[in-house]
Every structure is written in structure tokens, then in C-alpha cells.
Amino acid sequence: RQSVFLTIAVVSALTIAGATAGLVVGLRKSASNSATSESVCGSSHETYVINGSSILGKYSRAAVAVDSAECSRIGRVILEKNGTTMDAALAAAICDGVMNAHSMGIGGGCVITIYSKKNNTAYSIIGREKAPRAANSTMFVGRENMSVAGGLAIGVPGELRTYEKAYKLFGGGVTWKELFEPTIKLCRDGFRISESQGAAIKQTTRVILNDPALRQLFVKNSTTNELYGAGDIMRRPKLALTLDIIANQGAEAFYTGNLSDTIVKEIQDRGGIITKQDLEEFNVDFQEALSIDINNTYTAYTTHAPTSGPILTFILNILQGFQIDQSDFKASNPSALFYHRLIEAFKFAYAKRSEIGDPYKINITELIRNLTSKDYADDIRSRIHDNTTFGYQYYGGTWEDRIKTGTAHLSVVGLDGDAVALTSTVNLYFGSKVLGPVTDIIYNDQMDDFSTPNTINSFGVPASPANFIVPGKRPVSSMAPLVVIEKQNQRIQQVLGASGGTRITTSIAQV
Known part of the structure; x- marks a missing residue:
């Protein structure tokens, strides 16, 4: 399986300081007391190494930390247009689903921790993918490879339902359509492939060359089979059309509307079992976040x-x-x-x-x-x-815990005093390796995050029954986006999360 590239996105509020493996942009206070753009952190996550130093930027009003420089800028622009913190986070996430399509996108799922200054509390929003209604616990017994590639590996995507829920509850400073417009423009006009996506494309060469849809997207020269690489300009006009439909018709277009029949067909044509009913019934879990008191000084919030x-x-x-x-x-x-x-x-x-x-x-x-x-x-x-x-x-280890890779994270502190930590994934690089030929959506392979009966790991430890497949069930995840608040003055201290599979949780704990 692919190598693990570990990235941590952190926004720490001292003034507001952003330290991240991705690019941080923010807003400082001008002489006229208005928010003024400031972009001083140009390091991108694809050049980050575990032993390297993160870039530190200091901002007095707001900060956006995303794996992609372009997506950080999009988040900042949304803030400048009087968008809420959640608006900025969602716009940045939509962008990151294109700029880091190997790790996340609308064919996957995400989880969010948001701190609301107005309510002085935080909330957990879980839009993790679900097992289809036709799934069962033994569906991958004896054919484990089918859980990582192909239609059967695809869980019911939750990304857009999560965006919709988060926007309705905490967004609205800009229109839903405005969240998508910058990314639609990138797809149409072209964007530069990052080092990390270039490496993921290279690592997936054999699969790409043997799949017609992936070939059409990632092969730059069909005569020589040369693939797109880091620094190349790529365009995704089909995805632009898909995003435009969602921008104008809402998430319903994906789950019950104009796109749903096409999405189901794309998945079933590759051996998947997701139906329209699966899409229609998908729901997002929303509740107050888990909280922990830290030394009677801070309150940390995370997802359930x-x-x-x-x-x-x-x-x-x-x-x-x-x-x-x-x-x-x-x-x-x-x-x-x-x-x-x-x-x-x-x-x-x-x-x-x-x-x-x-x-x-x-x-x-x-x-x-x-x-x-x-x-x-x-x-x-x-x-x-x-x-x-x-x-x-x-x-006390009784059951196997599967080692996973993938995922992307972003952190935002906004002008409204809210904080958003959002982690998203399609699981392994390019998910199930199923690319919708019409929608241009890369679908997840989240079914591989479940455990399979009658399997053991190298230590002879059996798979965990708690994580066996059940219809409508969400698999266990290492994601744990975190927001830390000072108790005395409700000041945001840290907003953080990570990518890197099972290393995510321990990495956040170290920070």
C-alpha cells in the first residue's frame, strides 16, 4: 500500500497564529480597523517532512490553514466577503477536493468540530460514509481486495450532506452557490497539480493505465502514456459541470435530484451495490461535541x-x-x-x-x-x-486494528470568533479507483475501513466484531478534529487535525 504522508494543520490563537504543514493565510487589522488580507505562509504540505519545521504566521483577525495554497486563499476571500467561519471552511474544502483529489472530495465523507462563540459551545458533525443496505459482514471474506478497489468498495458518500448541514446551521454569510464558484472556475480554467497529488498519480500508474475513465483524466499523452505530474496544469470540465449543478440545486441534486440516477449507475456499473434508496436515506449525525477539561485552564472539543x-x-x-x-x-x-x-x-x-x-x-x-x-x-x-x-x-489489545492511510484536514478561525476543524477522506489514494465517467467524481473505498470476520493480523489477533459491516453502519475512523478554548475568556487556543491514517489521533495528541 502507499506510503503514509503525515500532515497536521493547526491554527493556534495567541494573536491568531497559524502553524501548519499546509499554507496559512489570514486577516490582520488595518489602520482603519477593517480586515485586510495578509498571506505570509507559503509552505505547502507536499514539501513537508516529519522532521521539518512548520511555517508560523501571525494574524490578528482570522486564519485559514489548508493543504493547498489556492484553497487557503479561497477561504480567505470568503471571509473578506463577510462569510462565516463555516462558509470559509466549506469553500476551502470544496477546493481541496480538487487540489487533493487523491485524498478527499465529494465522493467521500468528512467530520467537523465547530466551536460557536455565540453559543459558547462546540458541536460534532459526522458525515462519515455508511455501508449500503445490501451490505453484510461477510461480503469481503475470501475477497479482501474487493474492499479497496471497484464498486463494491464504495460506501454511501456523506461529504455533501455534511456540507449542507454545516451550512444551514453555521453558514449563510455568502450564498451556497458562492461556496462552489471559485472551485468551478479552477476546474474549467485549470489548476497546477501539487507535489502530493503528482506523487499519488505516479504511485497509481498501473491502475490508471488500465482504467478507461482514469486514463482519460490522468494521462497527459495517450501515445506515450505519459501521466500528469507535479506542476502540470490540469482541467476537469466534467467535474465543473457536476459542481455547477450542485451549486445551483443544492446537495439534493446528489442525493435525490438530477445527479442521483447517474451516480447510482456509475457505481453499479463497476459492481457496486449502492441504490437510490441508500442516497435518499443518508443522514448526518449532529450533537454537542465531546469535551474535556485540561488542567482547569482549557476546554478541548472533538467529535463522537x-x-x-x-x-x-x-x-x-x-x-x-x-x-x-x-x-x-x-x-x-x-x-x-x-x-x-x-x-x-x-x-x-x-x-x-x-x-x-x-x-x-x-x-x-x-x-x-x-x-x-x-x-x-x-x-x-x-x-x-x-x-x-x-x-x-x-x-488490553483483543482485536486487530487495521493500518490505514489517506485523508486531508483544514482549520479555520474566522472574524465571527468561531473555529472549524474539518477532516475529510476518500480513504486510500483515489479511493476505490472508480471515477464516474459522467460526473467525474472519484468515489471512496470506505468499505475497507470495516473489519472482516475470519481474518487475523500478523500477531494472530482477529478482526474486531465492533467494526463488522452492518447495513447503514459507519466504519471506525482515526479522524478526531480538535478545537481548544481558554475557559476564562472563551478565547480560541488551538484548532487542529491531521491526515495520515491511524497516525492521526496520536499526532493530534502530541500537539
């Missing part, structure tokens, strides 16, 4: 299961009891003890992660109660020994 928000909460609760000082993890003088404790906390947390599933399909009430309990974290902390490690059984 089946994301890894509860796992992130568990890790943070364990670590709090160690009374960690900043000097423990300074790069110039790292503390071996700190990292030992951190890794041990990760081990206990990921053992519990294998028990998580969709709370609407299995009963995980007690599990979530434990994962968010300080008393339970205290008990686990007492099992961490400063001079010892143990075999995996000690940490």
Missing part, C-alpha cells in the same frame, strides 16, 4: 464515535495526571521519560480503539463512559511503569 474523538480524549486524560511541563518535550532537550509515558498512553488507547464502532448500530455506551472518565484514566495511568514496557496483551 465512530471517529477517534473518544480515543483522543482518553489519551489527554491519561497524560494530564503526569503533570507534564513544556520542557519535557522541547526538541532541544527532549525528555525520554515523557516520550515513554506518551507511547504507553498510546498503547492503552489504541487497544481500546479496537472496541469502538458506530454507536447507532452497537452498544458502546459503557466504553465511551470509560474513555471520557478521569477516574478510568487515573486507573490506566497507574498501570504505566516508568522503567518497563510490556507485551501487547498487557494493554
Whole structure:
């Protein structure tokens, strides 16, 4: 499988400071007290390496951190047009679905944590893909490869329903159509392929050359079979038409309207089992976010299961009891003890992660109660020994936890005082490798995020029943977008998330 490229997008509010592996743009206060554009962070995530430094930009009004420079600018422009923080985040995400189409897009799903300054609370919005009605737990037994490529790998996409829900609740400073217009223009006029998308195209060469639809999109010279690469200009006129329909008719065009028949046909023509009823019945989970008190100074908010928000909460609760000082993890003088404790906390947390599933399909009430309990974290902390490690059984790992890659993240702090952390994915690079020949949508392979019975990993650990396929069920995810607020003055302290598969949750915890 493809290499894991780990990126973390962070907006930290001191003035408003943006540190990210992607490009950060923001708004500063001018002499006339109006919002003025400022773009000083030009590093893009595709040149980021794990041992490299992120770029730090300081802004006094707002900041947008996205994997793509162009998408960050689009988010900023929406803010300048009096768009809400959510408006800016959605416009940037729509763009990123084109600029980083190997990682996310309208054929996938996303999760959002939003802090509302007006309500002084945060909300969890989960639009993770669902298993189709015709799916069953044994559908990939003996044919695991079909869960990663082809129509059967496709879960019911949730991206646009999530955008719709988020826009209705927290958007509206600009029209729905205005969210799409900049990206439609990019698709028609052309955009420069990023290093990361270029690398993903190269890595997927064999599949692209053997698939007519993918060939048409990604092969630059049909005579020589030369593929588009980083720096090349690509146009996607078919996707522009699809986005234009959605811009004018809303998300309903995708789920019940003009596009739905075409979408179902594109999926079923490649062996998929998604029906119009699956699209029509898709719903988004919306509720107040999970919250955790940090040292009586901050409140951190994240998303509910089946994301890894509860796992992130568990890790943070364990670590709090160690009374960690900043000097423990300074790069110039790292503390071996700190990292030992951190890794041990990760081990206990990921053992519990294998028990998580969709709370609407299995009963995980007690599990979530434990994962968010300080008393339970205290008990686990007492099992961490400063001079010892143990075999995996000690940490409670009972089931296999599949290693995944992919995903994109963006963070926005807006002029209205809201904060949005949005993580989106089509799962593996270019999802199911199914490209709609009419819509130009790249469909996800999210069915591979479920566990399959009668399989074991290299340690002899069986797959987790909590994550077996059930019709209408969402698979477990490592995504855990986080917003941190100062308790005393409700000031935004951090807005962050990450990409990189199962490394997402632990990376966020380290930040």
C-alpha cells in the first residue's frame, strides 16, 4: 500500500497564529480597523517532512490553514466577503477536493468540530460514509481486495450532506452557490497539480493505465502514456459541470435530484451495490461535541464515535495526571521519560480503539463512559511503569486494528470568533479507483475501513466484531478534529487535525 504522508494543520490563537504543514493565510487589522488580507505562509504540505519545521504566521483577525495554497486563499476571500467561519471552511474544502483529489472530495465523507462563540459551545458533525443496505459482514471474506478497489468498495458518500448541514446551521454569510464558484472556475480554467497529488498519480500508474475513465483524466499523452505530474496544469470540465449543478440545486441534486440516477449507475456499473434508496436515506449525525477539561485552564472539543474523538480524549486524560511541563518535550532537550509515558498512553488507547464502532448500530455506551472518565484514566495511568514496557496483551489489545492511510484536514478561525476543524477522506489514494465517467467524481473505498470476520493480523489477533459491516453502519475512523478554548475568556487556543491514517489521533495528541 502507499506510503503514509503525515500532515497536521493547526491554527493556534495567541494573536491568531497559524502553524501548519499546509499554507496559512489570514486577516490582520488595518489602520482603519477593517480586515485586510495578509498571506505570509507559503509552505505547502507536499514539501513537508516529519522532521521539518512548520511555517508560523501571525494574524490578528482570522486564519485559514489548508493543504493547498489556492484553497487557503479561497477561504480567505470568503471571509473578506463577510462569510462565516463555516462558509470559509466549506469553500476551502470544496477546493481541496480538487487540489487533493487523491485524498478527499465529494465522493467521500468528512467530520467537523465547530466551536460557536455565540453559543459558547462546540458541536460534532459526522458525515462519515455508511455501508449500503445490501451490505453484510461477510461480503469481503475470501475477497479482501474487493474492499479497496471497484464498486463494491464504495460506501454511501456523506461529504455533501455534511456540507449542507454545516451550512444551514453555521453558514449563510455568502450564498451556497458562492461556496462552489471559485472551485468551478479552477476546474474549467485549470489548476497546477501539487507535489502530493503528482506523487499519488505516479504511485497509481498501473491502475490508471488500465482504467478507461482514469486514463482519460490522468494521462497527459495517450501515445506515450505519459501521466500528469507535479506542476502540470490540469482541467476537469466534467467535474465543473457536476459542481455547477450542485451549486445551483443544492446537495439534493446528489442525493435525490438530477445527479442521483447517474451516480447510482456509475457505481453499479463497476459492481457496486449502492441504490437510490441508500442516497435518499443518508443522514448526518449532529450533537454537542465531546469535551474535556485540561488542567482547569482549557476546554478541548472533538467529535463522537465512530471517529477517534473518544480515543483522543482518553489519551489527554491519561497524560494530564503526569503533570507534564513544556520542557519535557522541547526538541532541544527532549525528555525520554515523557516520550515513554506518551507511547504507553498510546498503547492503552489504541487497544481500546479496537472496541469502538458506530454507536447507532452497537452498544458502546459503557466504553465511551470509560474513555471520557478521569477516574478510568487515573486507573490506566497507574498501570504505566516508568522503567518497563510490556507485551501487547498487557494493554488490553483483543482485536486487530487495521493500518490505514489517506485523508486531508483544514482549520479555520474566522472574524465571527468561531473555529472549524474539518477532516475529510476518500480513504486510500483515489479511493476505490472508480471515477464516474459522467460526473467525474472519484468515489471512496470506505468499505475497507470495516473489519472482516475470519481474518487475523500478523500477531494472530482477529478482526474486531465492533467494526463488522452492518447495513447503514459507519466504519471506525482515526479522524478526531480538535478545537481548544481558554475557559476564562472563551478565547480560541488551538484548532487542529491531521491526515495520515491511524497516525492521526496520536499526532493530534502530541500537539
